[in-house]
Amino acid sequence: MTINEKYALADLVIEHALKSGAQQVSVSIDESRSNDIEIRDKKIDKLTESTRNGLSIDLYVDKKYSSASTNRLKKEELFKFVDEAIAATRFLAEDEFRKLPEPELYYKGGGKDPGIIDNSIDSVDARTKIDMANLVQDEAYGKDERIISVSSYYSDNISNRVLVTSNGFRGDNSDSSVSLTAAVSMKSETGRPSDYWYENSIFMNKLLKTGIGTKALERAIRKLDPKKIKSGKYPMVLENRTAMNLFGPLYGALQGYSLYQKESFLAGKLDKPIASKLLTITDDPSLPLSPGTRLFDYEGLAAVKRPVIEGGVLRNFYIDTYYGRKLGMKATSGSSSNVLFALGTRDMAAMVSSMKKGILITGFNGGNCNGSTGDFSYGIEGFLVEGGKIIHPVNEMNITGNMTEVFFNLAEMGNDFREGSSFRIPSMLFENIDFSGI
């Protein structure tokens, strides 16, 4: 389906739903195409090609609300689908807060196209993509006798979405991504550690295509024969790649849904300090050519740059239309765009080099956080650091604490965020973390 065909189908479905008894309707039509190639030990292991389509509809019927989605997009079937959904919606309880967003909050046009799609990905033939994955493979395969297995992956995706609402929003957006990954497994007497490395980009010609296999191999080798150390309070450096594990719960607690459900340890903390002064986070939808760049969000709300945390003080939650109304708060957006962290001056290696005794965390293993209280406990792997040097890999340890305290222990922000992600998180140093080991 072309974009125009999607708009036409969305219009038809909205018209039908309004005629059949809905007072308000929102329809989105999504399409996503992807290619995945896996090479294992110099042989193609898996080739997958996929195209998915889906329509989802939000129905507001006599103050009642439901949502439904389907990948059956024939007009007649859709009409029947909508009729059944409307009939079922009438059995639900009324909810005065369920309405489409106020039209004045919608994006009204005139913005600069985010330009975060590379259509040339479609014209690259399968052979070229396989060769890219082969190159990644060759960097690691056979390069160390302890290697058990090397897998390399090529993956691309092109998606687009059309959103139309019955109270005046019309918009579409498109994006793409392409990535190369290597995973290397090693064998030693104590286990078969593995590690990976990846590069990704919106654009095929900006994708870094070399060094991936090499890095994955280096990372796997240095994980051989880990040991756990004594339980205690240690400083930790969190590698940029894994830092999201700690910020996931923070982002969960910033959601309107969590606030309303009393599952947010940040409830009541607006304009209060929640972290070290070093923590400043900005949500910036206008950043050029970044995966989170957008003109409007999934509800059609115009994208606005907002401070989230300024010098450790909480400035904004992520509030969608529905929970905004229930909480009596102004809707911002229920989802993040590009999340920018105020940077420090040094990278991870420099932070490690000035650590007396502590742990560099390079991976997480399970664990969870209680959203209501902020209590967390995670399995970790990484390295023991002494006198600024990496001594040996560690594993089978946990870190445990509370989210309302741990961000005050942030002692240094790195300057080394990774390109290619909408969360631009650098490596960070935290003091006084509870580790459990021997």
Next chain:
Amino acid sequence: MNFKRREFVKLGGIGLAGAILIPPFLKSCTGGVNLSKGSEGYLNHFEVTPQLLQKVISAAMEKGADYADLFFEHTISNNSTLEDGKVNQAYSNIGFGVGIRVLKGDQTGYAFSESITPEDMLKAARTAANIANSSGKALSADITEFVSPNYYPVGTSWENTSIKDKIPFLQKVNDSIFAADKRVTKVNATIGDSTSYIMFYSSEGKLAYDFRPMVYMYVTSIMEQNGRIENFGVSRSARLGSEFLTEQLVDSLSKEVVAKNALLFEAGKPKAGEMEVVMSPGESGILLHEAIGHAFEADFNRKKTSIFSDKMNKKVAENFITIVDDGTLHSDRGSLNVDDEGNATERTVLVDKGILTSYLHDRISANYYKVKPTGNGRRQNFRYVPIPRMRCTRMENGPHKNEEIIASVKNGIYVDSFSNGQVNIGAGDFTFFVKSGYLIENGKLTKPIKDINIIGNGPRALADISMAGDDTKLSDSTWTCGKDGQSVPVTMGLPTVKIRKLTVGGTNA
């Protein structure tokens, strides 16, 4: 494509008018099949003929593949949710399509189509065919129908259950939780149901089909006491129709959630470090799932990336330990009548009296190891390739008593509720997150604990199970297992067991 109305009517044996007056949420855009008529019903449901199946398979094999299969799926799912004391939101989804897999040795080509017109299916088949590149061979197998036992008979299917019939159960669970404890300030509850029609056809001529019901009910309560907030969630799940929804279900969910939520106000964190861990019967089966289950999945062993790769027929646990992965339990969330590669499911013995006896196989790994498939080839849906996955992974009874096991611990913890776990296959490190438990001091359960992660090493933890109770129990919570980006429903079970040493998250003085 349009499904035939008459088939829909036949399915539930109710009148068309009735179905429209009280629609389920949603019924589907389509119809059903006559379950008793076997494969003919499924062919009709997907509007394909045996000839068309063979034509698509031929296209999939035209570049010289060894094998190809087609996986048709039509799934209708519904969620009805209570928030603020009323059922005011519902979500439904329909997923429909066919996945086409082509194998050349252990190499896989995969494509799927969300439309099952002959043209679209042939196009997807030719895409998947690209994994092979030699001259094509014609293939015409006779069709053999695989008739499986039915491990999950359905009373009233979800397609014939209106949202109107679900609402009272959500309302009741809400009311009884609020009535049970004055500290309750919020209750959320959801009933999620789904119905899947599955049809499978392979280049070997095997035609298999399955009707898969699934339901879960999930409730969370939030309590406040002196400015502190604690939450807890509990759930039940089964492969059943609407007969799943009963007064007893509501009663058991509300009692459990209230008791466990209230206990959290007394709970703290243990001291950090290594200690003896006693796992309660039931959902502590998460230990088996994470510590060894994934590492037994044969794809990891075939690739030699599992820490158990060289342990077959070796002693891995004490003699009193027998562990199985079972797809045949009545109405169990992890059960399958037939796996997603058309193979019979079974009760697979993984560890027999302490000896590792079998991995969990899909077609590719069974061929590699030259063993019979174990019926563990599963996929999230038609958009994914099948891979070895667990079903219900559980330990059989051991020789010890629960009280005896607890009494044997001087300083340790007892754990009984979990939210999630993970494993690092090669290193063998696994974790599970404890939502509730107790300290054990001098052989007695004392202070409640909560929200801590436990980490261990799979082979060591298995060898370190020093006691196992005679009280094995299945967990009927809503467990969903993720691997390679695919989620599938599973269950687990365990008697009381004691592990000599695991690393427990906690505080340091």
